[in-house]
Amino acid sequence: MPAKSKAQQKAAGAALAAKRGDVKSSDLKGASRSMEKSMSEDQLEELAATKRKGTPEHAEAKN
Secondary structure: OOOOOHHHHHHHHHHHHHHHOOOOHHHOOHHHHHHHHHOOHHHHHHHHOOOOOOOOOOOOOOO
């Protein structure tokens, strides 16, 4: 599943780095912290690898 926004992609990248041990899990905040706990490394890698061209900075909120 590709990332829906650049912000989601960045959060997935931070969570992936923590999951791999490159950064401390305690350094994560917000979405990246919950992603690190709830998603597998493969899922995070797929989100983080999304092409950035044409992706909005933030996804629109659904009402």
